[in-house]
Amino acid sequence: MAHPGVSYSAVGVRVRLGRILRDGKAVIFAFDHGLEHGPRDFLPEDRLVARNIIQQVVEAGVDAIMLLPGMARLTHEIWANRVALIVKLTGKTEMRPEEAVHLQSRLATVEDAVALGADAVAATVYWGSEHEDQMVESWLSIKEAAEAYGLPALQLAYPRGKNIKNRYDPEIVMYGTRAAIEVGADLIKTYYTGSRETFAKVVEIAQGIPVVMSGGAVRERPVDFLKDVSDVMAAGGSGVAVGRNVFRAKDIKAMARAVMEVVHEGLSPEEAAKKFGLA
Numbered sequence: 001m002a003h004p005g006v007s008y009s010a011v012g013v014r015v016r017l018g019r020i021l022r023d024g025k026a027v028i029f030a031f032d033h034g035l036e037h038g039p040r041d042f043l044p045e046d047r048l049v050a051r052n053i054i055q056q057v058v059e060a061g062v063d064a065i066m067l068l069p070g071m072a073r074l075t076h077e078i079w080a081n082r083v084a085l086i087v088k089l090t091g092k093t094e095m096r097p098e099e100a101v102h103l104q105s106r107l108a109t110v111e112d113a114v115a116l117g118a119d120a121v122a123a124t125v126y127w128g129s130e131h132e133d134q135m136v137e138s139w140l141s142i143k144e145a146a147e148a149y150g151l152p153a154l155q156l157a158y159p160r161g162k163n164i165k166n167r168y169d170p171e172i173v174m175y176g177t178r179a180a181i182e183v184g185a186d187l188i189k190t191y192y193t194g195s196r197e198t199f200a201k202v203v204e205i206a207q208g209i210p211v212v213m214s215g216g217a218v219r220e221r222p223v224d225f226l227k228d229v230s231d232v233m234a235a236g237g238s239g240v241a242v243g244r245n246v247f248r249a250k251d252i253k254a255m256a257r258a259v260m261e262v263v264h265e266g267l268s269p270e271e272a273a274k275k276f277g278l279a
Ligand code: FBP
Pocket: 030, 031, 032, 033, 036, 037, 156, 214, 215, 216, 217, 241, 242, 243, 244, 245
């Protein structure tokens, strides 16, 4: 069937989103912690460790990997043509002063992401931050350029700032999600609200724009994390963008596979933990 009036870019966005959400769901390995968390998660000499982690998640068959441009450049032979690439174009270090912690800087351009072979770009907006304006401006310019190239734009829609008392509060997460769709996000990554019922409301407010859960701090038992993922899927979520709960796992590949099976095969958390030998 012909689709007159549908732009080349709209087709490109749809095609590339399909590379990430192949069956409408995705496990995205988020790996920007070297910059975002620095030594808290990574020592500067961790170069080989980082490569090894990327190798393992690629072998586990995750759907996509979200990297900053520099790491994408240095590890391309590991991920290229094996998983989809999302290039994150904003970030912040933990070295910055207190008054600027709720701000993400522009690190690269959409053209850099295109040059790297990206299937999508990503940027964080800390909704509610005292620097909201700056991040919205940055988001809009990323979105405009991405659209011109037919690239989907993933927004890490994170409510955060002096006025945000509890960033996991369902009302607050819903508000951030609404804000993300208002500025044209094609895919939303946000905080898990702690229950299936509340996350279902977040999904509902996104009105069909896919929402994935942000992994967050490492859960004590892998099965607890898998339970959150399972609840997100039951709530209508489209998957997860996870970092630490995978790369800090005792067996990285097994954990990544378990998350994949919960997301794509609907395995229960307990079954997945048992199948992959996760304590
Ligand atoms: P995790 O699953 O490890 O939380 O990674 C998701 C993520 O959004 C990363 O992309 C980012 O670096 C990190 O969380 C930010 O965490 P925070 O700013 O909350 O410390």
